[in-house]
Amino acid sequence: DTAVSQTPKYLVTQMGNDKSIKCEQNLGHDTMYWYKQDSKKFLKIMFSYNNKELIINETVPNRFSPKSPDKAHLNLHINSLELGDSAVYFCASSQDNREIYEQYFGPGTRLTVT
């Protein structure tokens, strides 16, 4: 059984398009995250939701809009895609938003903008 799943695994699209990435966790966790990993393999947190409420919103263009319909799901919608958005996007979850808890990562979505 997959703990944290993401769809799609690969996404190739053209500049200017709007796309969504979906994430689901079946661990019963309260907190979910979106991370961006660029070509240099550096992981950066983008957003964090705790019980469907936004608790972290790093300096991310407002073209990126997360949505959490329930605490098991956190989707990421990206408007007007740009070349620089090409990266691997990871979803993660943890028991709650206290740092002591381990984060479980999904398999990633490789986004390529052409």
Add this chain to the structure above:
Amino acid sequence: KNQVEQSPQSLIILEGKNCTLQCNYTVSPFSNLRWYKQDTGRGPVSLTIMTFSENTKSNGRYTATLDADTKQSSLHITASQLSDSASYICVVSADTNAGKSTFGDGTTLTVKP
């Protein structure tokens, strides 16, 4: 500014050998330090989590150490296997806003037969 620096950037060893990866941080106030393993094309997987009061923690052939005074951590891999080839990421969390972790840029380990 909170920073996490890892060394070396990359490392190649022969199967069966031991190796040690380093992590230096300036995150303050310190909450915990984690080591993750990330296989190519996969998400990171947690290896160890250490709080201020812990100075060593093991997970199979992986042993992490923490010196909170010098703000250094190491990850020691014993009797390396081909499957250890991966990126190893050090993450340090501050005892402030939840979720505000600082990630190192990783060490890429290649184990050759």
